[in-house]
Amino acid sequence: MQTTEINGFLIDQFNQYGLKENKKQGTCPLCSHTRQPKNQKAECASYDWERGLGTCHNCSTTFQLHSYQRKGASEKEYVRPDQKPTKELNSKVVQWFETRGISQKTLTDLRVGEGPEYMPQTGKTENTIWFNYLMGDQLINVKYRDGRKNFKLYKGAEKVFYNINSIVGYDTCIITEGEMDVLALHEAGIKNAISVPNGATLTNNNLDYLDNCIDYFEDKEKVILAVDQDDAGQMLQQELIRRLGAEVCFLVTFEDCKDANEYLLKYGKEKLAERITKARPVPLENVTTFKDIEDEVTDFVKNGFKPGYQIGLPNFDDIFSTYTGQFITVTGIPSSGKSDFVDQMVVGYNANYGWKTAFASPENAPTYLHAHKLMRKTWGDMPTRADIGGAKWKEVSEHVNDNYFFIDMDKYSLESVLRKGAELVKRKGIKCLVIDPFNKVRDVDAVSDDVNRYTMDYLQKIEMFCKKYDVLVFIVAHPTKMYKGADGKMEEPTMYNIKGGGEWYDASYHGILVHRDYEAKTVKAKVLKVKFQNLGENGAESFFTWEPKSGSFVPQVNVLDKEKNDSSLPWE
Numbered sequence: 001m002q003t004t005e006i007n008g009f010l011i012d013q014f015n016q017y018g019l020k021e022n023k024k025q026g027t028c029p030l031c032s033h034t035r036q037p038k039n040q041k042a043e044c045a046s047y048d049w050e051r052g053l054g055t056c057h058n059c060s061t062t063f064q065l066h067s068y069q070r071k072g073a074s075e076k077e078y079v080r081p082d083q084k085p086t087k088e089l090n091s092k093v094v095q096w097f098e099t100r101g102i103s104q105k106t107l108t109d110l111r112v113g114e115g116p117e118y119m120p121q122t123g124k125t126e127n128t129i130w131f132n133y134l135m136g137d138q139l140i141n142v143k144y145r146d147g148r149k150n151f152k153l154y155k156g157a158e159k160v161f162y163n164i165n166s167i168v169g170y171d172t173c174i175i176t177e178g179e180m181d182v183l184a185l186h187e188a189g190i191k192n193a194i195s196v197p198n199g200a201t202l203t204n205n206n207l208d209y210l211d212n213c214i215d216y217f218e219d220k221e222k223v224i225l226a227v228d229q230d231d232a233g234q235m236l237q238q239e240l241i242r243r244l245g246a247e248v249c250f251l252v253t254f255e256d257c258k259d260a261n262e263y264l265l266k267y268g269k270e271k272l273a274e275r276i277t278k279a280r281p282v283p284l285e286n287v288t289t290f291k292d293i294e295d296e297v298t299d300f301v302k303n304g305f306k307p308g309y310q311i312g313l314p315n316f317d318d319i320f321s322t323y324t325g326q327f328i329t330v331t332g333i334p335s336s337g338k339s340d341f342v343d344q345m346v347v348g349y350n351a352n353y354g355w356k357t358a359f360a361s362p363e364n365a366p367t368y369l370h371a372h373k374l375m376r377k378t379w380g381d382m383p384t385r386a387d388i389g390g391a392k393w394k395e396v397s398e399h400v401n402d403n404y405f406f407i408d409m410d411k412y413s414l415e416s417v418l419r420k421g422a423e424l425v426k427r428k429g430i431k432c433l434v435i436d437p438f439n440k441v442r443d444v445d446a447v448s449d450d451v452n453r454y455t456m457d458y459l460q461k462i463e464m465f466c467k468k469y470d471v472l473v474f475i476v477a478h479p480t481k482m483y484k485g486a487d488g489k490m491e492e493p494t495m496y497n498i499k500g501g502g503e504w505y506d507a508s509y510h511g512i513l514v515h516r517d518y519e520a521k522t523v524k525a526k527v528l529k530v531k532f533q534n535l536g537e538n539g540a541e542s543f544f545t546w547e548p549k550s551g552s553f554v555p556q557v558n559v560l561d562k563e564k565n566d567s568s569l570p571w572e
Contacts, residue, residue, distance in 0.1 A: 016064055016136055022049055028056035030063055053169055062169030064136055079156035081142045089114050093129065101264045102183045110163060110186060121150040131179040133162055133197065143179065143197065153197060159209040162195040164216060172222040174252075174276060175240060177233055181226065181260035188269040190276055193226075200227065200236035206354045207429055208402075210243060214427050217244060224279045226252040228259050241282055242470050243426055250279035305534040309472075311348030315555040319540035320527050324431060325466050326509035327459075327473035329528075331498055333482055333490050336516045337523050337546070337553075339364060339436050340373070342474050344553050346432050347377045349472075350403055355431035358424045360407040360417040362440040367406045375400050376551040405430065414443040414458060418465050425469045433465075436476035439499075455500030459507040477504065495528050505529060510536070521545060522556060 015021065017029040028045040035042070035058070044058040052066040093114055094104050113130035126146040133141035141157040153159070163182050167173035174193040176182055177200055185193040197209050217223065223244055227233040241249045252275060257263040264272045283292045290297075299306075308321025322328065332338045339361070346357040364370040376382055379396045387393045405428060407420050417435065424430045435441050438458070446457035466473050479497035482490055492515050495505040505511065511528030523544045530536035544553035 016066055019047060019054075019065060023047060028054070028058060028063075031056060031059040055169070064168055078158040079154070081139050081154045081157060097183075100180065100261060102180075102187055106183055106186050110183060112183075117144045119144065119146050119150050119152060121152075122146070122148065131162060133160055134165055135160060136165065141197065158212055159197050161209055161213050161216075162197060164194055164213055167192045167194060167216060167220075171220060172224065173217075173220055174224040174226050176260055177227045177236065178259065178261075184261040184264040184272065185226075185276070187264060188272040188276075190273060196236070200232040206356075207239060207243065210240075211428060220248060222250060223248050224250045224252055224276060226254075226260055226276065226279075229254060230258070238470075239429070243429055245426070246282040249282050251282060252276060252279045305532070308535045309349060309353060311345045312352050313344070313348065313542075313544075313553065313555050315542040316525055319542055320510070320512070320530065320536040322472060322510060322535060324472045325470045326531070327462050327466050327475060328510040328512060329495060329498075329504055329508040330474060330476050330512045330514060331479055331493055331495060331528075332514040332516075333479065333493060336514050338476050338514045340546075340551070341512075341514045341523070341525060341553065342434055342436065342476060343373055343377060345474070346434065347374065349432060353431075355472075356403045356405070356429055357432040357434060358405040358407055358421055358430045359434045359436070360412060360420075360441055361434060361436040362412055363437055367408055370406065371400060371404070373551050374404050376549070380550050380552070382549040412441045414441050414461060415445065417441055418461065421465065421471070422469060425471065430471065432472045432474065434474045434476070435462075436474070438475050438477050451500045452503050455503040456507065459503065463507070492526070523553060
């Protein structure tokens, strides 16, 4: 059959049930084989190939026509759990679920199982509850829970949402933070609920399970976030809003309860279902009331400024940090190491916080050399021929593949880069975007005969993107005017040396100069501007040598630096 692409799917390869392409009516792959022989060939299902969905008029089930693998999708090698049967739930397990408000029917509906499994937390095989993760009719992953509340996922299996099949065909879905919450909502009559596979943490919002399931959300008009009320749950909520879009997200709180299951136990099924119906929209964009920010105000009164994010180089961290939702202008004379230092910064943010980065870097072409630079910095060494295909090579190359994305275009424009950046926020969860250099990523809509106006429009669009998607943007900008000092050396440029300089200084949240001293064989990073005093010190400097094998900047400490480090900062 000729390859046909519909909605990004290769139908001949990924037609999940092998149904005849473009046929509107046919048998149901889920129930037809279970009917009486005379009815097995009855065309009880309708197929919608454009949406990739089928609907059965006999069993009232909606099913996927295509597996959710897109053309050009990353082909990771995942392990699939053994399809070994689980024994019927014993009475003690059923009774325990009943103490949590969960009936045996719900356990059967969601195919909760039981069986022996080795648990690393105890160092032995335990009798465990099995939460089976299915996509279509395929078992993708399993979460095991023992009697001591230890958990583990099937090693090497793909991470997906629990109960993801339940949201196919619905324009609304509910996202929870645990399998027990899905069971609780099912008990309350809410069938289109899913759960993240590994809870929420304060340190890692790398939602790889969302990356793997993003196509399930393309037709969703409403996504209700019913996560835990603790700090980690709220951070997860903010990241889901950022990824899925505030316009479709609605928020549920569980009053004096931690989560949906606790609410079910305290208030019952009807109250829980009613609670979900009271989900409120994310607060209006560009409109803020005191109630919207009361928690932040309270936290500021208690704790002051939140610490900024740092890259992990001590001497630079002493003088500079940042928040997301801002942009940094990086300047310096040609061949000073601007791009390389930006790479160092995003690798540092990745190591410290798991942030992913997209690059729109025409000057870093060809792309494979840029990828090689990031590989060296991540590796901490120069990979050799002997390393190719080895364990370290596979580990680092997979890490670079999953965390860094290169926007390659024949002709770059600010509009196309920001559109692609927004897509990468949604599909890959990027937290950083690098534009290098700005003059090769043109704003085609801005006024071009007025430098200051052009610069203002350009930076305003960047700022709007930062705030909307909570992304940290780096803009590498070359100076247009350079002067030699009395010693014959190039003077250090400032942000005012960039074309449209006044606008750059006024609009940028932060400014950094990267300057190379060829005689001393050092590179200096100087803070030209910080918007908020708690994030750094204007005019402060840090010095580095460049290590050729890893392509990394190694901190240097001189007397002047030591004096600065020993002195207290003005706001302390």
